[in-house]
Amino acid sequence: MAEKQTATTSDCDCSGSNETLKSADGEISDSPKPPAQDLKSVLVTSVLSLEKLDVDLYRGTHHWVPHTQRLFGGQIVGQALVAAADTVGDSLHAHSLHCYFVRAGDPKVPVLYQVDHTRDGRSFAVRSVKAIQHGQPILTCQVSFHMVQPSPLQHQFIMPMVPPPEDLLTVEELVHLYLSKPDLTEKAKQGLNKILAAEVPLEIKPVHPPHIYRLTAAEPKKLFWVRAGGLIGEGNMKLHRCVAAYVSDFAFLDTAMLSYPNYRAKFIASLDHAMWFHNTFRSDEWMLYECESPWAGGSRGLVQGRLWRRDGVLAASCSQEGVLRVTPVTPEPSKL
Numbered sequence: 335m336a337e338k339q340t341a342t343t344s345d346c347d348c349s350g351s352n353e354t355l356k357s358a359d360g361e362i363s364d365s366p367k368p369p370a371q372d373l374k375s376v377l378v379t380s381v382l383s384l385e386k387l388d389v390d391l392y393r394g395t396h397h398w399v400p401h402t403q404r405l406f407g408g409q410i411v412g413q414a415l416v417a418a419a420d421t422v423g424d425s426l427h428a429h430s431l432h433c434y435f436v437r438a439g440d441p442k443v444p445v446l447y448q449v450d451h452t453r454d455g456r457s458f459a460v461r462s463v464k465a466i467q468h469g470q471p472i473l474t475c476q477v478s479f480h481m482v483q484p485s486p487l488q489h490q491f492i493m494p495m496v497p498p499p500e501d502l503l504t505v506e507e508l509v510h511l512y513l514s515k516p517d518l519t520e521k522a523k524q525g526l527n528k529i530l531a532a533e534v535p536l537e538i539k540p541v542h543p544p545h546i547y548r549l550t551a552a553e554p555k556k557l558f559w560v561r562a563g564g565l566i567g568e569g570n571m572k573l574h575r576c577v578a579a580y581v582s583d584f585a586f587l588d589t590a591m592l593s594y595p596n597y598r599a600k601f602i603a604s605l606d607h608a609m610w611f612h613n614t615f616r617s618d619e620w621m622l623y624e625c626e627s628p629w630a631g632g633s634r635g636l637v638q639g640r641l642w643r644r645d646g647v648l649a650a651s652c653s654q655e656g657v658l659r660v661t662p663v664t665p666e667p668s669k670l
């Protein structure tokens with residue numbers, strides 16, 4: 335075994351690479367404003383800081399685990415991307431990844447990441463990553479990397495017009511507001527307190543917060559501002575993509591449930607996840623996550639998402655299918 339070392343893209347200062355903060359039309363953007371929070375993000379210090387055990391072999395540990403007690407898919411994808419990115423040169427940047435979650439991740443043990451060098455070409459390189467626990471794969475992931483190349487072909491959708499994050503409340507602030515309401519059921523209070531107790535390393539500001547007393551069928555669409563909790567810093571473009579992979583699986587699949595307030599999820603889990611990275615961005619700055627579900631059926635649902643920089647540049651696109659096994663609920667007057 336090679337000497338153990340911390341192998342994470344956080345060690346790689348890509349500020350010298352030829353990828354700069356450019357807008358979709360190629361203009362250099364204003365220098366990014368420093369994030370409000372100045373403590374290093376736990377995503378850098380722990381979640382996405384993998385231990386290098388040997389050539390192409392890494393180990394990752396966990397931070398926040400969802401109430402389902404299976405590992406958070408975004409964490410596994412983010413860590414797989416850290417491992418893959420560590421095996422390519424600094425001039426190559428992930429432009430897409432395609433994953434299958436084949437088994438539930440066990441929060442009691444670390445995850446091993448084994449990287450296979452599928453192909454190294456002149457402009458592109460492809461890596462296959464297997465995430466392993468108890469000797470079996472829990473995730474398979476293909477990541478394709480590309481060198482920065484100019485192109486006259488450039489277009490993108492327009493970012494939806496929404497209030498800026500400064501005008502909106504965080505999930506925690508919303509929960510405190512809901513908790514201050516009279517006649518909350520004990521069950522609702524417990525649910526809200528669980529949200530407060532969860533140590534999710536993200537800050538989230540929903541654009542249309544759910545109404546606590548009124549659960550109506552809505553279009554399967556949602557928008558929220560999101561950024562890493564804590565500082566990541568501007569000099570590491572590779573790491574920002576790994577953080578975005580983490581972010582992109584959070585509160586994504588439940589978009590497919592928004593039209594069915596009379597059903598609750600008995601079993602919900604992402605089956606696959608794909609991402610395409612279009613532009614540079616900072617994941618410790620507010621990004622707008624636009625999520626929608628074009629289809630649900632056969633106990634599955636499809637969701638699609640776009641991560642926007644707040645200056646309107648499309649940073650990344652995501653797609654995911656998940657299993658949705660539901661059970662009917664009887665609506666209560668004061669049910670969250």
Ligand SMILES: CCCCCC/C=C\CCCCCCCC(=O)SCCNC(=O)CCNC(=O)[C@H](O)C(C)(C)COP(=O)(O)OP(=O)(O)OC[C@H]1O[C@@H](n2cnc3c(N)ncnc32)[C@H](O)[C@@H]1OP(=O)(O)O
Nearest residue numbers: 400404406407408435436437438439540558584585603604
């Ligand atoms: C806007 C801001 C909002 C803020 C608030 C947001 C709040 C919270 C956000 C939380 C976000 C959490 C996001 C979580 C998303 C994820 O991370 S999901 C985790 C990643 N994905 C996975 O872990 C999936 C891994 N893959 C698998 O586990 C397997 O592939 C599979 C289980 C999907 C495969 O299924 P299957 O082939 O059926 O496996 P089995 O082993 O046979 O069965 C498993 C259990 O399912 C039961 N089952 C099987 N078939 C059926 C059926 N037809 N009907 C009903 N039930 C079925 C089977 O009996 C097993 O049950 P038990 O385990 O035995 O109970």
